[in-house]
Amino acid sequence: MKEIVKETKKTDNGLAAKVRGLEEKFAKLLKVCERHFGTDIDRDGKIGNLRIAFGIILVISITVGIGFTRTVTDWAGGNTAITGTAKVTTDDAGTATLTVDAIVGDVTGNLTGNVTGDVTGDVTGDVTGAVSGGAVTATTFLTLTVASATVTNAEVIAVTTSYMQLDNAATTTNTLGNAAAAGQTLVIENIGGQSVVFENATTNLALSGDITLGATDTLTLISAGIDEWRQISTSNN
16 A cells, blocks of 8 residues: 555656646746847736746647737837837637737838728838828828729729729710719829710719820819819820
8 A cells, every 4th residue: 555655646746747847838928028029028027037827827728729918018129119009819719809009110010990090101012901190291202003804885894993094985975883982082084095974964973074085194173072073183195
């Protein structure tokens, strides 16, 4: 019986030693994370000195995909600093949501989702979606995405972007799809050899008169937000 008890204690001690070894490895890994990100993850007042119990919970959460929330205040590292509070929340599927009071510095990588607030500085890459609630200042060129369409007579032209290039096989009289949000601008250019006519009497067009666009002519409109495009200018090129 004594031998059995000794063997049991020996097994328990060996298992405990393995657990302690795993804890130490997790703790070292998370200390490296603290030093790398420059933040006190476990809120013990020391960067790079992670509590083992917290480290085990955090690693298990990341490994098995359990959702968690982590809040950091006034964080700085490299060329980027967070002013105020930053909160990262993940769900069980591993989708992360970042809520930040303010980011000062460079952000490199892909940003997918909604940005609410002011963006000051250069944006390199594509911005897909609506920009609203403030001014957009371009220090070089503001480039409009071009959409091309070959139109037929009496066709209602679907407006899909702010710059529409139209072509036709013969002279056509056309109308436009209804305007959407107030302030949207539209530039129409005739890139064909035949005329495109827009009539002032059309219910959703407010023009200075009937507009005939010959080759390379343009018409610039703005949305009034009431399903109406209003003329800004036209150019006979």
